[in-house]
Amino acid sequence: MIDLAFLTEILPKLLSGAPLTLQLAVTSILLGFILALSLALAQQRKSPVVSLPIRGFVAIFRGTPLLVQIFLIYYGLGQFSPSLQAVGLWGFFREPYWCAILALTLNTAAYGSEILRGAIQSVPRGVVEAARASGMSPFLTWRLIVLPLAFRQAIPSYGNEIILMVKGTSLASIVTLMEVTGIAHGLISQTYRAIEVFVCAGAIYLTLNFVIIRALAGLEYWLSPHLRRAP
Amino acid sequence: MIEAVRLLGFGEGGWAAALLSAAVVTLILSVLSFALGVVFGGVAAAWRLGRSRILRFLANGYGTVFRGVPDLLTIYLLYYGGSVALTSAGRSLGWQGFIGLPTFATGMLALGVISGAYQAEVFRGAYLAIDPGQMDASRALALSRWVTLRRVIIPQLLWHALPGIGNVWQLILKDSALISVIGLVELMRQAQIGAGSTREPFVFYIAAALLYLAIASFTGIAFRHAEKQASRGTQET
Numbered sequence: 001m002i003d004l005a006f007l008t009e010i011l012p013k014l015l016s017g018a019p020l021t022l023q024l025a026v027t028s029i030l031l032g033f034i035l036a037l038s039l040a041l042a043q044q045r046k047s048p049v050v051s052l053p054i055r056g057f058v059a060i061f062r063g064t065p066l067l068v069q070i071f072l073i074y075y076g077l078g079q080f081s082p083s084l085q086a087v088g089l090w091g092f093f094r095e096p097y098w099c100a101i102l103a104l105t106l107n108t109a110a111y112g113s114e115i116l117r118g119a120i121q122s123v124p125r126g127v128v129e130a131a132r133a134s135g136m137s138p139f140l141t142w143r144l145i146v147l148p149l150a151f152r153q154a155i156p157s158y159g160n161e162i163i164l165m166v167k168g169t170s171l172a173s174i175v176t177l178m179e180v181t182g183i184a185h186g187l188i189s190q191t192y193r194a195i196e197v198f199v200c201a202g203a204i205y206l207t208l209n210f211v212i213i214r215a216l217a218g219l220e221y222w223l224s225p226h227l228r229r230a231p
Numbered sequence: 232m233i234e235a236v237r238l239l240g241f242g243e244g245g246w247a248a249a250l251l252s253a254a255v256v257t258l259i260l261s262v263l264s265f266a267l268g269v270v271f272g273g274v275a276a277a278w279r280l281g282r283s284r285i286l287r288f289l290a291n292g293y294g295t296v297f298r299g300v301p302d303l304l305t306i307y308l309l310y311y312g313g314s315v316a317l318t319s320a321g322r323s324l325g326w327q328g329f330i331g332l333p334t335f336a337t338g339m340l341a342l343g344v345i346s347g348a349y350q351a352e353v354f355r356g357a358y359l360a361i362d363p364g365q366m367d368a369s370r371a372l373a374l375s376r377w378v379t380l381r382r383v384i385i386p387q388l389l390w391h392a393l394p395g396i397g398n399v400w401q402l403i404l405k406d407s408a409l410i411s412v413i414g415l416v417e418l419m420r421q422a423q424i425g426a427g428s429t430r431e432p433f434v435f436y437i438a439a440a441l442l443y444l445a446i447a448s449f450t451g452i453a454f455r456h457a458e459k460q461a462s463r464g465t466q467e468t
Contacts, residue, residue: 202304
């Protein structure tokens with residue numbers, strides 16, 4: 001049923017979209033992580049002036065579809081091109097690439113900040129008090145105690161979020177970016193062989209996700225020396 | 232601003248009725264796909280927990296593929312793959328020409344397949360969280376397998392599964408926007424139509440976002456309420 005010659009013909013075509021998929025994923029995950037961490041840390045102060053707007057941002061980006069967010073940024077803001085031109089931002093919002101990156105970044109930052117906030121909360125109070133009691137400055141306590149413990153705690157959930165982001169990059173194809181899913185859609189509508197194209201494109205995503213899952217498992221192992229058996 | 236109010240109003244040239252009825256389509260589509268996902272997820276979880284190696288392998292593969300592949304790709308597979316299969320079936324019956332699949336049914340199937348892959352994980356985890364002593368106790372009381380399943384296992388399973396199920400619901404509700412790519416006029420598509428014909432994309436996508444947010448919040452509250460109801464017997468208050 002599945003034609004191998006056809007598979008070897010479409011695989012290189014689909015792979016040519018992989019660099020763009022990777023670029024979108026890596027850029028938005030890294031920027032999103034920085035933003036997520038900043039938002040999670042900003043909420044530690046418990047000041048409503050800071051945390052209310054952040055809570056609103058998180059609720060909006062977690063409660064609406066990513067597709068709506070991308071359309072709102074790409075098409076919606078396009079409506080204000082004269083004013084964006086006036087402030088010199090039109091070059092950014094004109095490009096579907098940057099709009100997709102912005103939408104993906106804000107989306108993952110909203111989810112990520114909740115994951116990191118929960119992870120920071122899970123750090124036992126006693127550990128923090130012990131660090132303060134032994135004379136560590138608040139900054140040093142955060143750097144050496146709270147954040148490492150929180151990051152280790154956050155790895156499994158953050159890993160799920162990273163996988164969701166890799167899958168989310170496929171929506172960039174709807175704003176004309178030809179990454180793997182965009183190319184797959186093109187191939188399906190040219191050849192009408194949906195199963196073969198799905199198998200090939202799906203294999204690319206599964207490989208990518210497998211590598212990410214293994215890498216994160218390695219990171220978690222490396223960060224958990226206390227759970228390993230003594231050599 | 233006044234223009235936006237007029238566009239989103241009920242009066243002449245207002246899109247409120249169209250957007251609200253599209254939101255109802257989104258809600259119905261999501262609920263039905265979610266229910267279909269319960270069936271797929273329940274079967275897949277049972278297979279994964281069962282003794283048959285082949286069924287375990289199949290259920291594992293189902294979960295890995297549909298949780299790892301972008302949902303958009305799954306939608307394309309079912310829509311185009313289904314249409315092609317239907318067209319060739321039509322040819323063998325003497326019907327010439329292309330047969331397109333009904334978009335609502337295809338969207339429901341696609342979202343059902345995707346949500347089933349996630350729900351299988353939730354159900355499996357919930358089943359494993361049930362104390363094995365419960366099964367022993369049921370056997371000691373000479374309850375039949377069916378009664379054990381219906382009166383002992385499933386109520387506890389639902390209680391354990393509710394938080395995870397709520398997450399899957401939110402995921403499916405938002406994923407339903409992707410069905411707009413195959414042409415079903417749900418909320419996202421209706422917003423696109425409005426944006427296209429009035430050249431006011433910002434207003435329409437904001438309106439769509441707010442409607443999604445409203446559905447997500449209300450159903451979120453409903454799920455939290457259900458969780459509270461389900462855990463009545465287990466928590467001291």
